[in-house]
Amino acid sequence: MDNNEVTFEQAMAELEEIEKKLEKGELTLDESINFFRRGVELTKYCNRKLDEAERSITMLIEGENGVIEKELPELDQGR
Amino acid sequence: MTVSEVNKYIKDMISRDGILSGLWVKGEISNFKNHYSGHFYFSLKDEKSVLKCVMFRSNASLLPFVPEDGMKVIIRGYVSVFERDGQYQLYAEEIQPDGIGALYIAFEKLKKKLEAEGLFDAAKKKKLPYLPKAIGVVTSSTGAVIRDIINVLSRRFYNFNLKLYPVQVQGEQAAGQIAAAVRRFNELDNVDVIIVARGGGSLEDLWPFNEEIVARSIYESRIPVISAVGHETDFTIADFVADVRAPTPSAAAELVMPERAVVENRLDSLKLRLRNAVMKKTAMERLLLRKIEGSVAFRQPLNKIYQERMLLDVQKKYMQKALSALNTNYRNKLSLLAATLDTLSPLKSLARGYSITKSKKDGSLVRSVHAVSIGDRLEINLMDGRLGCTVESIEEDSNG
Numbered sequence: 001m002d003n004n005e006v007t008f009e010q011a012m013a014e015l016e017e018i019e020k021k022l023e024k025g026e027l028t029l030d031e032s033i034n035f036f037r038r039g040v041e042l043t044k045y046c047n048r049k050l051d052e053a054e055r056s057i058t059m060l061i062e063g064e065n066g067v068i069e070k071e072l073p074e075l076d077q078g079r
Numbered sequence: 080m081t082v083s084e085v086n087k088y089i090k091d092m093i094s095r096d097g098i099l100s101g102l103w104v105k106g107e108i109s110n111f112k113n114h115y116s117g118h119f120y121f122s123l124k125d126e127k128s129v130l131k132c133v134m135f136r137s138n139a140s141l142l143p144f145v146p147e148d149g150m151k152v153i154i155r156g157y158v159s160v161f162e163r164d165g166q167y168q169l170y171a172e173e174i175q176p177d178g179i180g181a182l183y184i185a186f187e188k189l190k191k192k193l194e195a196e197g198l199f200d201a202a203k204k205k206k207l208p209y210l211p212k213a214i215g216v217v218t219s220s221t222g223a224v225i226r227d228i229i230n231v232l233s234r235r236f237y238n239f240n241l242k243l244y245p246v247q248v249q250g251e252q253a254a255g256q257i258a259a260a261v262r263r264f265n266e267l268d269n270v271d272v273i274i275v276a277r278g279g280g281s282l283e284d285l286w287p288f289n290e291e292i293v294a295r296s297i298y299e300s301r302i303p304v305i306s307a308v309g310h311e312t313d314f315t316i317a318d319f320v321a322d323v324r325a326p327t328p329s330a331a332a333e334l335v336m337p338e339r340a341v342v343e344n345r346l347d348s349l350k351l352r353l354r355n356a357v358m359k360k361t362a363m364e365r366l367l368l369r370k371i372e373g374s375v376a377f378r379q380p381l382n383k384i385y386q387e388r389m390l391l392d393v394q395k396k397y398m399q400k401a402l403s404a405l406n407t408n409y410r411n412k413l414s415l416l417a418a419t420l421d422t423l424s425p426l427k428s429l430a431r432g433y434s435i436t437k438s439k440k441d442g443s444l445v446r447s448v449h450a451v452s453i454g455d456r457l458e459i460n461l462m463d464g465r466l467g468c469t470v471e472s473i474e475e476d477s478n479g
Binding site for chain 2 (some may be wrong): 008009012015018020021023025027029032033035036038040042046047049050051053054055056057059060061062064067069072078
């Protein structure tokens with residue numbers, strides 16, 4: 001499975017789709033198990049995505065060679 | 080023509096005029112009378128002229144203030160004729176204090192124009208990403224707005240990524256800067272949602288967000304834009320163009336980022352339901368398997384064979400019985416037949432003195448004198464041998 005192409009939203013949507021299919025109970029046993037495997041992979045992937053993003057708060061400043069990003073520590077009160 | 084006809088004619092002419100049927104008029108109120116019926120009667124004047132005005136109760140009751148003499152206002156309404164007096168007057172539908180009123184007119188005008196161009200089309204609205212990798216914010220780098228946004232985001236989802244493009248949010252420069260910032264984010268393509276925000280303020284304060292240049296930059300943005308300008312009751316042009324309008328900057332932060340706990344819960348519950356669904360499926364299959372395993376056919380596979388064999392045995396017994404019965408039957412018949420046969424045996428007759436005559440020619444039995452001729456050779460069979468004879472005479476019995 002190549003998850004690099006999948007966005008978080010797509011993963012969530014697929015997960016919900018799989019859940020619906022499984023709960024309908026119209027699949028064969030093999031299909032159910034395959035979907036279940038895929039579902040578990042997707043939940044893992046989604047959880048990883050939730051952790052992946054780095055907290056960063058920056059300010060964009062127009063410099064001579066384009067935009068520079070500068071930290072905004074004085075505003076960072078969330079900690 | 081009668082007087083009434085003239086007045087009626089003029090009224091019809093005026094009511095057909097496109098300009099007079101809907102216009103904004105600026106002036107100063109004088110001779111204001113708040114009639115007991117609830118209608119307002121007054122005049123609107125400028126340095127040179129006076130215009131008679133009336134505002135009916137249905138509109139007057141909606142005014143948030145009571146006009147008074149000397150007040151500078153802008154009035155929306157239409158011009159028509161009061162036929163009885165032959166008097167044309169302005170029928171006021173809405174009164175705005177001047178100043179703000181001017182802005183209000185500009186607002187309405189731009190709103191109408193952009194609406195006609197399709198900038199507010201619901202079909203053009205972009206969907207917000209569920210979990211933005213980076214959030215662009217266009218607002219002042221100082222002040223409560225950015226602080227509020229960061230606080231709300233931190234509470235909902237700690238590890239967010241925010242890029243602030245600092246701009247002035249009021250004054251001459253503001254609109255241009257805001258529009259430029261939105262365009263810059265689109266050039267850099269480094270965020271997947273933009274919040275355009277400003278705290279509360281007067282209509283003049285919020286004015287940059289009613290400028291066409293800002294509206295166009297938002298409309299042209301490929302990245303979804305959330306507008307969050309002023310308080311809940313403030314509506315700006317930016318709000319109409321934006322993909323989503325948030326009532327306040329804090330609300331924008333809530334809209335843009337899901338609560339991490341909620342997402343995690345959803346994920347957990349999805350996982351659980353997935354597991355339950357599969358377990359239910361396997362449990363069901365297992366039950367079915369058990370049932371099949373437990374069925375008679377599988378429990379005693381030889382039963383059928385035994386049963387068939389038993390049937391076969393019974394059948395065999397029947398057959399044997401039937402066969403032996405048949406045997407006895409035939410035996411009895413046979414002995415009976417033999418006895419009958421015995422009585423019929425010609426030998427017995429021969430012993431009693433009878434003889435059997437056959438033609439020598441063809442061995443046929445001779446039963447009648449008509450069957451032979453004189454000279455025929457016959458064979459006569461007696462009890463203990465045969466005689467060869469020649470027919471010498473033939474006598475037929477008279478009654479024969």
